[in-house]
Structures are given as C-alpha cells and as structure tokens.
Amino acid sequence: MVSLQREENFVVIELGSHTTKAMQDVSDVNKLPTVHIRSRAGIIKQEETSNAENTSKTKDDRMNIDEMETEDQAATEQTNGTSNAKSTDSSDQDAAGPSYVFGSAIDSADSDALEAVVDVFTNGFVNDWDVLSAFLRHIVTKELGLRITRNTSGFLFSIPALWPKSDLENLTQIAFEDLNVPSIMVVEQPLMAAYGNNGLTGTVIDMGHDTVTITPIVDSVVQNHSITQSTIAGSAVTQNLQQLLQMDDELCAQFTDKQVPLAFAEALKESGKCRLQLLPDRADDADERQEFEYDGKTYKIKQETLMQAPEVLMQPTQEAQMPLAALVRQAILGCDLDKRAAxxxxxxxxxxxxxxxxxxxRLQMELESTVLPASNIFALSQTRDMQFHSVPEYFIGWRGYGHWAAFLGACLAAKVALTDGRHFVARSDYNDSGPSIIHTKAF
Incomplete structure (x- = not known):
C-alpha cells in the first residue's frame, strides 16, 4: 500500500466528448498529458467466413495488450481464491461480446473489417458503458502500459458536469472491477479548470466539441442549479465552415467532385486560421484569401469565410439556442446575489x-455592453469589473495550453487528494459498500 502514496504512480484521466487525455505520474505538474486519444471506438465485425482471418488478427492484436497479465491472473486466483472475469479474461469477453479498436487503429483498419465507428460520449454523457470499459482498458494497458492484475496506481477521473449519480456509480464499478484500481477519485472538470487557473470561485466557460457549458463555482462548490449549456459548439463550427466553403465556387473547383469534405473543414478549423471578428466588416477585405496546406495541396480560403465560421458560437442561427453572452449572464444570475460580483x-x-x-x-465586448449597464440599473450586485483568468505563468510547461487548464487542475488535485483517505475511495470501501460509496468522498 505504500506505493499508493507515490505521486509517480497516480493516474489522471480526463474524459472528453472529442478527446480523452491521460497521464501517469503527477510529481511534475509542468508536464502535459502524455495520452491524447479520440473518444471513439471501432466495432469489429464478428464473422466466421470470408473475414475470419482479419477478425482473428485483430483479436490477436488485442490479446497482446494483456498477454503479460495471464500468468499474473493465475497467481492472483491462487492467492485470493477468486477471479474477476470482466477485468482479466479477455478471451471470454471477446467470445461473449464485440471486440473494439481505438485510436490510430481505427484509421488504419480495413473498412470491411469494421461494423461501425461509434462515439464513446455524446454531449458529455456515456453512450455505452461496455464501450467505455473497453476504452478505458485500452488507455490503461496500451497507452499507459500498466498491468491491470498488478495495478497499484490510484486513479483520478475528471468528468463533465451534470453526470447523474447512477453514472458515477457505473464509472466506479468499472474502475474497481475492470481496471482493478486500488483507489479512485471522481472530480468535475469545471472545478478542475478553476483550480488550474488558480481559482476557487469563478465562472467556467467550457467550450467543447459537442457542448458549451457555463458553470458557476463558489468556494470550490459547483452550482449545479445554475449551469447553462448549449449544443452549438466545436462541431457546429466545423459544419458551418463546411457550408461556407461549399459556397465558394473557386475553392470547390479544386475538389474532384466539387464537394468540400468535412475532414477538410475540420483540418482548416484546427489550423488556427479561423478567428472571431471584433470590428465591422470592411468591403475591401471580403475577398482576401489565405493559403492553407492540406493533403499535399495548397488551397486559398476567403478571409471572410474564416471570420464567419466561428460566429455561430456567439450568435447561433438556431432560434432555440441563446447567444453565448446571454448564457453566461443567465448562469451567473442564477446564483446568490452576494456571489455574483466574484x-x-x-x-x-x-x-x-x-x-x-x-x-x-469578443465575449468581453458583448458582456460589457450588456451586463455592466444592466448592473447599474438593477443593482445586480454592483458589478463594476469583469476579469478573465488563465493558467498562472509559473506553470512554464503549460504556456500556450490554457485551454487544457482542467487537466492541470486535476493533476494538482491528485497530488493532494490521492494521499488522503478522506478524499478517495479505497478498494476496502468499495468491497464494504459497493459503487454508492463514491457519493461519500469528495475533494
């Protein structure tokens, strides 16, 4: 049990709708996460005829993950007199249910060998717990290189806001029964983002792939009743950008079928060329173009298109969705009057x-033009100032990665909480009380 107290053994996993990040060893919090993997799974076809060889090969690849655990399993069973089939018997799992591939293996796999590619999460919530179990097992064994049957690492899971109690219990059960963890903590990402930015109170605006979530936090307590959310997020920007690019005849002519692929729009969005507009449109800049390298070819993109694409975040075109500034204001006004200024x-x-x-x-301009005047009229806690915070400068390794502040906060929390039994759930606690024990421990 002494090894549980070593920061080198601690594992932090941040579950995200688009990307899941993970790292072992939080002794140096200036290090960035070592694992970045798309939160999706490729389901392998279960065929016994023409594709039997391909399926067998994929199973062999998966069995290689646990090949060094087989001997440990036999020794563990002899010692304890029991075994955990879900966490150690890969062959039984393969025989009883589907097999999966993850990460780069999905892109390199033969499309005929895959039945489907599914997302592990949608809007921050788990789609299929069996898929999540296999996904986490892949991260632990393949990406981090841990041996499940000899797992001595305390785990901290950082999850999106608003997970119900039943989901927390499911995650706890997977951790102890499928990953064989000795101890576990579950924390909320908005709170970890505040910690990463050296704050205990504040408004966290998490702009993800599927959702934008605004979470007020007061003295390290997430104000769940005031959380606001929009489904107009990163994926909506990609779709909007694709539609705008499709309207450019000169650009479309460079593609064989005159259709702009979604992958092209996503790569362009992630290139850093898109930006929000602060000043009114200038007619002489509308037709200016920027060069963009993609798949060995050079494309010229209208400056106007690059400015309009992320505009959907600030002013959604769907009537049911509120502008970002209005969502922030609504979230803060849902909190106690004396806490709003902070x-x-x-x-x-x-x-x-x-x-x-x-x-x-851009967000600051819109908030200052609406919120500050209203506070003077309606005395909404006399808001006079609006400040934005980021990762402190003394975290040298995180410069330029402020958007990952939640992971930094999770590492900081792991250093403190995974060494104190008041905060984490140990295996003995789980054995005594079951998955519901997770609701009694917090940081």
Missing amino acids: LWENIHIVGGSSQFGDLQE
Missing part, C-alpha cells in the same frame, strides 16, 4: 473550441 471578476474560458482568435476579446 463570479464576474473570475471568468475562465477553457476547452478546445476556446482557441479561436479574439474569442475572449
């Missing part, structure tokens, strides 16, 4: 979709 003075913008140029400046 929430306005501590705003944290995180998430992959927060990297668009001038996003913070």
Whole structure:
C-alpha cells in the first residue's frame, strides 16, 4: 500500500466528448498529458467466413495488450481464491461480446473489417458503458502500459458536469472491477479548470466539441442549479465552415467532385486560421484569401469565410439556442446575489473550441455592453469589473495550453487528494459498500 502514496504512480484521466487525455505520474505538474486519444471506438465485425482471418488478427492484436497479465491472473486466483472475469479474461469477453479498436487503429483498419465507428460520449454523457470499459482498458494497458492484475496506481477521473449519480456509480464499478484500481477519485472538470487557473470561485466557460457549458463555482462548490449549456459548439463550427466553403465556387473547383469534405473543414478549423471578428466588416477585405496546406495541396480560403465560421458560437442561427453572452449572464444570475460580483471578476474560458482568435476579446465586448449597464440599473450586485483568468505563468510547461487548464487542475488535485483517505475511495470501501460509496468522498 505504500506505493499508493507515490505521486509517480497516480493516474489522471480526463474524459472528453472529442478527446480523452491521460497521464501517469503527477510529481511534475509542468508536464502535459502524455495520452491524447479520440473518444471513439471501432466495432469489429464478428464473422466466421470470408473475414475470419482479419477478425482473428485483430483479436490477436488485442490479446497482446494483456498477454503479460495471464500468468499474473493465475497467481492472483491462487492467492485470493477468486477471479474477476470482466477485468482479466479477455478471451471470454471477446467470445461473449464485440471486440473494439481505438485510436490510430481505427484509421488504419480495413473498412470491411469494421461494423461501425461509434462515439464513446455524446454531449458529455456515456453512450455505452461496455464501450467505455473497453476504452478505458485500452488507455490503461496500451497507452499507459500498466498491468491491470498488478495495478497499484490510484486513479483520478475528471468528468463533465451534470453526470447523474447512477453514472458515477457505473464509472466506479468499472474502475474497481475492470481496471482493478486500488483507489479512485471522481472530480468535475469545471472545478478542475478553476483550480488550474488558480481559482476557487469563478465562472467556467467550457467550450467543447459537442457542448458549451457555463458553470458557476463558489468556494470550490459547483452550482449545479445554475449551469447553462448549449449544443452549438466545436462541431457546429466545423459544419458551418463546411457550408461556407461549399459556397465558394473557386475553392470547390479544386475538389474532384466539387464537394468540400468535412475532414477538410475540420483540418482548416484546427489550423488556427479561423478567428472571431471584433470590428465591422470592411468591403475591401471580403475577398482576401489565405493559403492553407492540406493533403499535399495548397488551397486559398476567403478571409471572410474564416471570420464567419466561428460566429455561430456567439450568435447561433438556431432560434432555440441563446447567444453565448446571454448564457453566461443567465448562469451567473442564477446564483446568490452576494456571489455574483466574484463570479464576474473570475471568468475562465477553457476547452478546445476556446482557441479561436479574439474569442475572449469578443465575449468581453458583448458582456460589457450588456451586463455592466444592466448592473447599474438593477443593482445586480454592483458589478463594476469583469476579469478573465488563465493558467498562472509559473506553470512554464503549460504556456500556450490554457485551454487544457482542467487537466492541470486535476493533476494538482491528485497530488493532494490521492494521499488522503478522506478524499478517495479505497478498494476496502468499495468491497464494504459497493459503487454508492463514491457519493461519500469528495475533494
């Protein structure tokens, strides 16, 4: 049990709708996560005829993950007199249910060998718990190189906001029964983002792939009743950009079928060329073009298109969706009157979709033009200032990665909480009380 207290053994896993990040060893919090993997799974076809060889080969690849655990399993069973089929018997799992591939193996796999490619999460919630179990097992064994039957690493899971109690219990059961963890903590990503930015109170704006979530936090307590959310997020920007590109006849002519692929739009979005507009349109700049390298070819993209694509984040075209500034205001106004000033003075913008140029400046302009005048009229806690915070400068390794502040906060929390039994759930606690024990421990 002494090894549980070593920061070198601690594992932090942040579950994300688009990308899941993980790392072992939090002794140096200036290090970035070592694992970045798309949160999706390829389901292998279960055929016994023409594709039997391909399926067998894929199973062999998967069995290689646990080939060094087989001997440990036999020794563990002899010692304990029991065994955990879900966590150690890969062959039984393969025989009883589907097999999966993850990460780069999905792209390199033969399309005929895959039945489907599915997302592990949708809007931050788990689609299929069996898929999540296999996904986490892949991360632990293949990406981090841990041996499940001899797992001595305390685990901290960072999850999106608003997970119900039943989901927390399911995750706890997977951790102890499928990953064989000795101890576990489950924390909420918005709170970890505030910690990463050196804050205990504030408004966290998490701009993800599927959703934008605004979470007020007061003295390290997430105000769940005031959380606001929009489904207009990073994926919506990609779709909007694709539609705008499709309207450019000169660009479409460079593609064989005159159709702009979604993958092209996604690569362009992630290139850093898209940015939000601060000043009114200038007619003389509308037709300016920027060069973009993709798949060995050079394309010229209208400047106007690059400016309009992320606009959907600020002003959604769907009537049912509120503008981002209105969502922030609604979330803060849902909190106690005497806490609102602190929430306005501590705003944290995180998430992959927060990297668009001038996003913070644009949001600040819109909030100042609506919120500050209203506070004078209606005395909404006398808001006089609005401040945005980011990762402190002394975290040298995190410069330029402020959108990952939630992972940094999770590493900081792991250093403190996984060494104190008041915060984590140990295997003995789980054996005594079952998955519901997770609701009694927090940080």
